[in-house]
Amino acid sequence: GENVEQHPSTLSVQEGDSAVIKCTYSDSASNYFPWYKQELGKRPQLIIDIRSNVGEKKDQRIAVTLNKTAKHFSLHITETQPEDSAVYFCAASSGEHYGQNFVFGPGTRLSVLP
């Protein structure tokens, strides 16, 4: 089955700096890659996603890049703010006809220091 690895497990950056979180996946059939943000005690919320026919997607300060050949994708947050502090999860899904089996990475705890 699919296996998703995520690095680093913890990341501390100064406010205003950029943060990069990287994920690798194992199943070449995976074709949908979302990123979720989970604040302490809250539900995971989708912040950006990318499909395998796209190499990069950007939404304001957040961007995601995908390298299908290398089977890795990354989340880039620019001009970080204290409210970006949270745990970020990447996920991969093959979405084959029998159903969608999202596999999440172990998460990255991002701390933005003021």
Add this chain to the structure above:
Amino acid sequence: DSGVTQTPKHLITATGQRVTLRCSPRSGDLSVYWYQQSLDQGLQFLIQYYNGEERAKGNILERFSAQQFPDLHSELNLSSLELGDSALYFCASSVTPTNEKLFFGSGTQLSVL
């Protein structure tokens, strides 16, 4: 608010007991997913239903079972509970069963004492 409703929010029970967690998906969503999140751990996929039928299965224990009813709400049944079953259980929903954004509920915090 994601529109996904989970009840109860908190559940405290003893080892060996059985509990039922309930989830109502967003209006219009036909697919429901269950995830388990242990303390400081990631999201472990348990099971997915689409329009009443099981569509995908993850690392769900045999002591756990789930179903989706005709009104699309879903229940996750956990039996013969063990201390290690203590976790936050999330339900999520999506419109279609494949490659679709998930919307998560607030979760049910289960504590097995």
